[in-house]
Amino acid sequence: MKKFTFLILFMTLALFASAGQVQAKWWIFGKSSDEVTLNYMHINKTSYEDMNGKAVFFKDSLPKSNEMTINGKASVKKAKIGAVMVSLDNKETWDKAKLNDNGTFEYKFYADTSKTYDFYLKAIDTTGKTNDIEKTYVQITFSSQDVSALVRETLDKLFRAYQTENLTSFMSLVSENFVPGTDILDSAVRRDFLLFDYIKIEYFINNISQVSDGKVFVSFQYNRSVISTKTGQTFTDKGMTELVLKNEDGQLKLFSMKHPLMFGLSDASEIATGVINQNSDEDTLVVGSDGTVKVVPFNESLNDDGGDSAEIKTITLNFQHLDSFHSTYDFENEEYDSAGYMVLNVGSGLHLNPATAPIQQLPAGTSLSSTPIPSGGYAVDPGGMIGVTLGEVWAIDFGARGKVLLEFKSFVGVGVIIDYKYKK
Amino acid sequence: MKQKCKIIFAVMIVFSFAVSVFSQDSSSVVNSTTTTNSTNNDLINLTVPLTLATDLTPTQEQSAKTTDVRINFGGQVSYNDITGPGKASSSLSQGVRHFENLGINVRGSKNDLKYQLNVSGRATNDERVDPIFVALTSLQARFEYKNHFLNTGDIFESFSQYSLNTSLKGASYKYNNNSGRYPEISAVFGSAYPRWESWFRNEKARALNRTAYGANVKQEVTDTLKFGITALKSDDSQRITDTDPLYNNTLYSLDGEYRPIPGLSISGEFAMSQTELEANSTATKTSYNGNAFKLEIVGDEDPSRVVLGYERVNPEFESLLGSSIKDRERASARWRYKYTPNTTFDSRFTWYRNSLNDTSKSTNNYKPEIGVNIKRIFDRKYSNLNFNIKLDQKNSSANNSSDYFTDLGYRDRFIGLDVDAGAGFTSYNVDKNTRETLDYSGRLSVSTRKSFEKVILKPALNASSNYIDDHINNTTDKIFEYSIGLGVDLPDSKLTSNFKFGQNVLKASAGDDADSLFLNAGIYYRPDVFFGIKDCTLFARAMMNDFAFQTDTRNFNEKSFSMGISFPLDFKI
Numbered sequence: 001m002k003k004f005t006f007l008i009l010f011m012t013l014a015l016f017a018s019a020g021q022v023q024a025k026w027w028i029f030g031k032s033s034d035e036v037t038l039n040y041m042h043i044n045k046t047s048y049e050d051m052n053g054k055a056v057f058f059k060d061s062l063p064k065s066n067e068m069t070i071n072g073k074a075s076v077k078k079a080k081i082g083a084v085m086v087s088l089d090n091k092e093t094w095d096k097a098k099l100n101d102n103g104t105f106e107y108k109f110y111a112d113t114s115k116t117y118d119f120y121l122k123a124i125d126t127t128g129k130t131n132d133i134e135k136t137y138v139q140i141t142f143s144s145q146d147v148s149a150l151v152r153e154t155l156d157k158l159f160r161a162y163q164t165e166n167l168t169s170f171m172s173l174v175s176e177n178f179v180p181g182t183d184i185l186d187s188a189v190r191r192d193f194l195l196f197d198y199i200k201i202e203y204f205i206n207n208i209s210q211v212s213d214g215k216v217f218v219s220f221q222y223n224r225s226v227i228s229t230k231t232g233q234t235f236t237d238k239g240m241t242e243l244v245l246k247n248e249d250g251q252l253k254l255f256s257m258k259h260p261l262m263f264g265l266s267d268a269s270e271i272a273t274g275v276i277n278q279n280s281d282e283d284t285l286v287v288g289s290d291g292t293v294k295v296v297p298f299n300e301s302l303n304d305d306g307g308d309s310a311e312i313k314t315i316t317l318n319f320q321h322l323d324s325f326h327s328t329y330d331f332e333n334e335e336y337d338s339a340g341y342m343v344l345n346v347g348s349g350l351h352l353n354p355a356t357a358p359i360q361q362l363p364a365g366t367s368l369s370s371t372p373i374p375s376g377g378y379a380v381d382p383g384g385m386i387g388v389t390l391g392e393v394w395a396i397d398f399g400a401r402g403k404v405l406l407e408f409k410s411f412v413g414v415g416v417i418i419d420y421k422y423k424k
Numbered sequence: 425m426k427q428k429c430k431i432i433f434a435v436m437i438v439f440s441f442a443v444s445v446f447s448q449d450s451s452s453v454v455n456s457t458t459t460t461n462s463t464n465n466d467l468i469n470l471t472v473p474l475t476l477a478t479d480l481t482p483t484q485e486q487s488a489k490t491t492d493v494r495i496n497f498g499g500q501v502s503y504n505d506i507t508g509p510g511k512a513s514s515s516l517s518q519g520v521r522h523f524e525n526l527g528i529n530v531r532g533s534k535n536d537l538k539y540q541l542n543v544s545g546r547a548t549n550d551e552r553v554d555p556i557f558v559a560l561t562s563l564q565a566r567f568e569y570k571n572h573f574l575n576t577g578d579i580f581e582s583f584s585q586y587s588l589n590t591s592l593k594g595a596s597y598k599y600n601n602n603s604g605r606y607p608e609i610s611a612v613f614g615s616a617y618p619r620w621e622s623w624f625r626n627e628k629a630r631a632l633n634r635t636a637y638g639a640n641v642k643q644e645v646t647d648t649l650k651f652g653i654t655a656l657k658s659d660d661s662q663r664i665t666d667t668d669p670l671y672n673n674t675l676y677s678l679d680g681e682y683r684p685i686p687g688l689s690i691s692g693e694f695a696m697s698q699t700e701l702e703a704n705s706t707a708t709k710t711s712y713n714g715n716a717f718k719l720e721i722v723g724d725e726d727p728s729r730v731v732l733g734y735e736r737v738n739p740e741f742e743s744l745l746g747s748s749i750k751d752r753e754r755a756s757a758r759w760r761y762k763y764t765p766n767t768t769f770d771s772r773f774t775w776y777r778n779s780l781n782d783t784s785k786s787t788n789n790y791k792p793e794i795g796v797n798i799k800r801i802f803d804r805k806y807s808n809l810n811f812n813i814k815l816d817q818k819n820s821s822a823n824n825s826s827d828y829f830t831d832l833g834y835r836d837r838f839i840g841l842d843v844d845a846g847a848g849f850t851s852y853n854v855d856k857n858t859r860e861t862l863d864y865s866g867r868l869s870v871s872t873r874k875s876f877e878k879v880i881l882k883p884a885l886n887a888s889s890n891y892i893d894d895h896i897n898n899t900t901d902k903i904f905e906y907s908i909g910l911g912v913d914l915p916d917s918k919l920t921s922n923f924k925f926g927q928n929v930l931k932a933s934a935g936d937d938a939d940s941l942f943l944n945a946g947i948y949y950r951p952d953v954f955f956g957i958k959d960c961t962l963f964a965r966a967m968m969n970d971f972a973f974q975t976d977t978r979n980f981n982e983k984s985f986s987m988g989i990s991f992p993l994d995f996k997i
Contacts (some may be wrong), residue, residue, distance in 0.1 A: 037686045039647065045602075049724060051688070069602065073647045104647060126768075135726075165888065166867070168810065168833055168846070174663075176731075179747045180586065183757065183774045183791050187816045190850065191827060194863055194892065197903055198928045198940055200515065204546070204553050204737075206561045206619055209580035209591045217580040217591040219618060225515040229892065229901050232936030232973060234513040238552055240618060244589060244747070252904045254746045257591065270776075273747035274590070276618050279630040279664040291859075332822070356782060363666055363706035374667070374703065379710050399778075399785035401822060 025253070032076050035124050036131040039103070041072030043119075043138065047215070048072070054251025055140050058147065059113050066111040068140075070097070073104045074123035074131060088140075090118035097121075102202050113142035123394070135335075139376065142418075143250070148208050149381040151218055154245055154252040159201050163261055165193045175246045175253040188264030190269055195266060195291055196226040214247035215255060219276075224263065224285065228293040237295050260284045260301065266291075275302055312368050318415040331404050331422040337409040350408065350416060351385040354396045359386070362393040362405075373405045373423050390416075428893045488951035491532030499524040500963075500988025502550075508980030516982050521550040523988075527562070529854040538568040542577075555628045560620040573598040581612045583640040586716050586746040587654040588696035593617050593637060608642040616658070616745060632670070636745055654695075654974040658744050666705040666921045673742050687725035692717050699742040714741030716748055727762040739781055751778050765905070766799040787820035806837040825854040844869040860895040884913030884927075899933040907942075921947040937974040943967065960991035 041048040041053055044063070059066075061154065074081045084105040085094040096105035110115070123131045143150070155172065161170035171188060174182055180226065185302075225236040239260055243349040246255040248367040259272035265287045284301040287293055313334075317327045329336060352359075358378030376398045393407045406420035500523050504516040511518075527544035527574040544562040549552050563577040575581075576595045581588060594614020616636055621629035638656030643652065653679040660670040679693035696715045703710070718735035739751035739794075754776035761769045771794040779785040795812035810833040818825045833846040850863040871884035890903040907926025913919065923945045945966040954960040964987040972979050 039686050040683055085516055090427065161910070166846075167831070180749050181774060181776075182846065183756075183772060183793060183814075184776075187815075187827070187829075194852075194861075194890075197930050197938070198905075202515075202553075205544075206559070207578055207591065208562070209564070209578050211580045211582045213582055215580070215582045215589075219591065221554050223515050225513075227930060227940075229890075229903060229930060230935055231933065232930055232932040234938075234971065234978070236513060236515040238515075242590070242618065249462065251914075270752075273749060274744075277616050277631045277634055278618050278622070278721045279632070279668070312919070360703050361707065363704055363942075366704075374669070378703075399782060401785060407607060408521075417740070 015289060018059045034076065034129075036074060036081070036125050036129050038075045038121070038123060038131055038136065039073040039075055041070065041121065041136075043070050043140065044068055048136075050248065052249050053137055053139060054249050055145050056139050057111075057140070058143050059148075062113070062142075063112070065107060066113055066382065069106065069108050070119075070121075071104070072105040072121075073101045073102070076125045076129070079125040079127050079129070080122055085122040087120040087122070088117045094122065111140075111142065116141045117246075136358050141250070141315065147216060148205070149210050150252055151205070151216060151245065155203060155205075155218070155220075158254060158263070159203065160187070162192075163201060164200045165199070167193065173251075173253055175248055175255045177246065178254060178257040180271050183265050183271050184267065185313065188267035190290070191266035192264065192287070194228055195287060195293055196227075197229045198227045200225045215246070216252060218243055218245060218396070224262075226293070228286065230291065230293070231282045232291075232414045235293055235295050236281040239266050239280060239283040239284060239298060240278065240406050242275060250341050297411055310421055314409075314413060314417060314419050316415045316417050318413075331420065332401060350388050350390075352394060353385045353387050357399070357418045359395040360395050364391055364393065366393040366407075368393070368405060368407055368419055368421055373421055440796075462533070462739075476874060486750075490534060491530060493993075493995050493997055494527075494529040495993040496527040496529075496990070497525070497993075498988065498990035500986050502986035506980060508971075509976070510973070510978035511982075513971075513978065514980055514982045516984060517552045517553060521553075522550065523548040523553060523562075525548060536570050538566075538648075539732070540564075540566040548734070556621055556626060563620060571599055571601040571693045573600065579612065579614060581610055581640070582636070583610065583612075583654045583656065584652060584677050584693055584695070584746070585718075586693055586743050586748055587640075587656045587675050588612070588636075588638065588745050590616060590745045590748045592745075593620065593623060594636075605644050609639070611639040612636075613637040621958045630664050632660055632664055632668055634671075634744065635659050635661070647682045649680070650680065653678055656745065660869045663705060668901045669704065670702045671744055672700040673744050675743065675746070687723060689724075691722075691724045693719050695741070695743070696744075697740075697742045701897075708835045712740040714738045714750070716741045716743070716750075729758075729760040732756070733759040739779075751780055753777055753780055766801075770795045784821060790817040791818075792817065804836055806835070806842075808835040809833070816892055823855055823858060825852070825859070827852045840874075841870055841872045857896055862893040862895070864891040864893075865889065878914060878916055880911075880913040880915065882909075882913070882922075884909040893933075897934060901933060901935075902929075902931040909955055918950045918952070919947065921945070936978065939972045940971040941968075941972075954991070957991045957993065960989065962989050963987065965966040 002239040016299060022312040029121070043051070044057060046055060051289040068130040074084060079313065081099065081103040082095040084099050084107075086097050086107045086316040087094050089108065095107070097105040099105045104122050120133050120138070121131075121136040122133050158170065158173050161173065167186070167189060171182065171186055174185060176182060179184055202223045206214060206219065206221060210216045219240065219241050219242045219336050221238070222335050223238045225234060227234050237260075241258060241260050241262060243257045243262070244255040256273045257271065259270050259275045260266065260269055265285060268286065280298040282298050283295040284298045285293070285295050315329065317329055319327050327336070329372045360374065362374075374395050378395070388408055390408050393405070395403065395405045397403050402423055404420050404422045409419055411417075429647070454923055490968045498610050499564070502521045502523070503519055504521060506514045506516055506518050525544065525790055527542070528542070529542050531538075533539040542562055542564040545558065545560050547558045548552065549557060564579070565576045567574040574595070577593065579596045580591045581596045585748060592612065593615030594612065596610060596612040598615070599609045614636060615623065617623050619629050621681045622631040625831040636656060636658040638654060640654040641650060642652040642881060643650065647664070654675070656670065656675045656677075658673045660672065660984045663670055675693035675695060675697045679691070681689060681691040683689045694715070694717045696713065698711070698713050700709050700711050716735075716737040719733070721732045723730040733756045734754070735833065736753045737748050737750045741748065741750050743750075754774065756772065756774040758770070758772040763769055771779045773793070774790065776792040777786045777788045779787070791814065793812065793814040795810065798809045799807070801807045811833070812829070812831045814829040816827040816829070828851045830849045831846065832848070833844075835842075835844045837843070845868045846866070848865040850865075852859055852861040865888070867886075867888035869884070869886045871882065876882045885906075885908050887906040889905070890901075892901040892903075894900070905928040908922055909922065909924040911920070911922045913921070926941075928938070928940040928942070932938070944965070944967050946963060949962045951960060952958070954962070965985070968982070970981045
């Protein structure tokens with residue numbers, strides 16, 4: 001660990017040292033005050049800064065008559081912007097943009113969508129100085145692909161990279177703004193690759209909807225099989241899921257995913273930004289924190305991290321364990337524990353004291369065998385001891401230490417018999 | 425259900441009527457006779473693509489028509505054969521299976537009005553594809569009139585990340601005037617059903633009813649400052665099982681972006697939620713409020729790009745239609761530095777933790793990472809070297825883990841062969857003797873493309889291997905996979921084909937060894953015109969997977985042969 005830390009520290013220092021040699025003022029944005037700078041620019045509402053020199057527009061989504069609008073603002077500290085010129089043919093010809101006193105400009109043209117435009121912008125101040133023209137280059141092209149074809153192409157690439165376990169290729173298809181964080185997905189997919197072998201996924205698109213800011217919502221059916229590298233066992237699951245792709249530099253990239261996850265199952269709770277709204281008993285693939293791979297019904301998969309047994313166990317809690325009336329129990333290690341998870345009190349009737357742990361009561365008669373441990377719905381502050389009676393079913397959320405679903409069955413001697421299911 | 429069907433049919437009829445009205449030439453007189461003729465014309469015009477396909481000039485009458493119709497059809501029939509004692513593990517359905525997709529897109533304009541309708545459906549008898557035999561997969565109608573936009577059916581309005589980032593079935597309206605600094609106003613109403621069959625209460629697509637409505641206003645205040653305000657309400661009803669939680673959620677969000685100087689942008693969002701939860705059918709309702717906040721600062725000026733981010737989503741924040749991971753605080757920094765035009769360093773650091781209300785139960789995650797990418801190394805035109813080191817550390821009261829990842833990748837072209845090679849080393853460590861695993865991996869891919877007079881050949885070779893050493897359980901798992909492929913294209917004959925054969929071997933010292941052989945082949949014929957239809961694709965595919973395990977009773981073999989056709993039909997009405 002220490003060696004690794006030193007290595008990172010050394011590389012970071014080396015990077016800083018070398019950075020100093022190349023350009024001392026790398027952190028100064030906007031450079032010196034007398035330069036002509038481009039404050040911002042949009043081409044058909046897409047920010048120039050998001051383009052990286054390339055912009056692909058879909059013919060289907062262009063405004064009337066393929067009208068293209070370029071607007072922005074140029075500025076200079078010690079003078080005034082005198083003109084803004086636009087070239088669409090690699091600087092061969094220049095056309096004047098409409099310029100306002102404050103440096104904002106607008107230029108419109110009607111695109112021939114069969115052409116590629118090599119765009120440059122030149123802002124000239126009243127002393128004749130110009131901006132860095134080369135940096136404004138954008139290659140503007142038009143795609144006749146409809147969005148659904150592009151979605152299919154993107155999903156094909158994502159699934160191919162995932163199935164061939166090519167992490168570099170896979171991560172190149174993930175948006176820099178991936179909601180839970182690209183590095184979190186990177187780690188989760190790496191673990192998937194360690195746990196899964198011979199991944200096969202087929203998908204069948206249900207629905208594609210797009211929005212003007214470049215995001216595309218995709219809902220699809222999937223049919224998947226993997227072999228667990230630990231056990232050599234084949235797991236298959238199928239069902240429906242949803243994800244959002246985002247248009248970046250003319251390419252759709254993965255932006256967010258809902259449960260059931262297609263990628264990054266090894267850290268599902270940190271990757272899935274929601275659950276699809278369905279009630280289904282379809283088998284769903286899950287991975288536990290200990291790397292156990294299994295399939296469980298979809299409704300249970302929401303609460304099941306797959307790693308620990310969800311079997312129903314029975315304990316008899318002795319009220320005289322701590323003192324005359326109290327008992328505590330550690331569900332993780334299955335033992336009495338003075339700093340344990342749950343306190344039972346039988347002073348004036350049976351009481352449950354979950355301390356600060358969120359808790360909820362389930363309907364009487366709830367079957368532990370057919371009911372998953374709830375993932376949500378816990379009252380955040382139960383407010384101290386709660387009176388309970390035999391037959392009641394309760395769920396307690398111990399945070400990182402797991403959740404338990406329990407039923408108070410009967411009294412025996414100085415104790416109470418409890419059936420429970422525990423998940424970490 | 426009947427009522428909903430009626431509503432849908434009514435909407436479709438109204439839309440069809442609207443299309444027929446708007447598609448009339450302005451000189452046409454709309455009366456019952458004309459409408460009848462129009463219907464007849466529709467039938468006649470179905471043959472238009474066939475005549476267009478033979479490159480006849482469109483008639484004046486056709487060019488006057490302003491509504492474009494595209495019908496996409498794709499269908500295939502498969503025969504799957506699964507044998508062996510472990511055939512229950514197959515992901516295929518035994519026997520003859522069919523699969524058809526039909527999509528209709530209608531788009532046109534009349535003066536300032538633009539309209540579009542998309543309807544698509546799917547039929548299949550393969551339950552692995554879809555448990556519903558005939559499904560309505562998409563239904564959308566869009567209208568655009570000057571600065572007004574109306575969407576109905578499947579709608580996707582992305583208000584902001586925390587508030588609304590999912591598709592609804594309903595209607596949305598947007599006012600968007602680009603001619604000045606006018607606010608962009610959107611309103612939405614709909615149900616968050618995953619598919620139309622859920623709306624129809626189909627037993628195989630059961631989902632509770634999550635009705636949502638809300639509005640969003642986006643305003644550009646100055647050239648460098650813009651913000652958006654959202655109010656969104658969602659209300660759950662029609663529980664499927666007694667244990668389904670029902671949420672009633674109201675969410676307010678404020679998001680914005682500020683670009684104070686060129687190259688620097690500061691963006692963020694703050695959202696508050698008020699939630700009323702009925703955890704199950706007998707539970708009393710509980711109420712709680714939560715909030716979420718995120719801020720991102722991006723500095724982008726050559727040679728550096730720096731991204732700083734912070735986000736905190738508290739445990740009581742509920743975003744049922746947006747995207748967030750609740751009960752998490754995260755901070756990240758990324759610095760990408762272009763040392764030379766061909767050498768880029770990339771370093772990042774992410775920290776996040778959960779259980780914000782009780783830090784004694786938190787898991788703290790630290791992820792530092794550094795990498796370098798060098799193009800044209802050794803002055804080779806196609807070379808690309810990538811080296812990356814990453815640490816993934818988790819600390820909690822239960823245990824601590826430290827995973828180290830090291831990757832090296834190299835791409836180049838040698839004597840006309842594209843080579844992509846990579847090697848990786850990963851060390852997984854969890855304390856208390858829980859886990860100590862080393863994973864060594866390597867992959868190699870070699871491919872090329874050779875064009876001859878009438879044939880293009882695309883051979884490819886892929887091989888990869890993993891060696892997983894588990895020090896706790898004293899086991900070693902070995903994985904080896906290779907495949908050889910060949911693509912053959914005959915451009916003059918409009919034929920493309922591919923063939924792939926490979927083997928995947930898993931030697932699992934603690935579990936079952938697996939040895940899988942696979943074979944895929946496909947041939948695609950894309951004639952210029954096929955029975956008068958343009959852009960048609962005919963295909964035949966064959967696939968074989970043979971799974972052999974150490975435990976013989978798990979062995980199975982699956983074979984599949986499928987053939988199909990897909991084509992679009994374009995015409996005007």
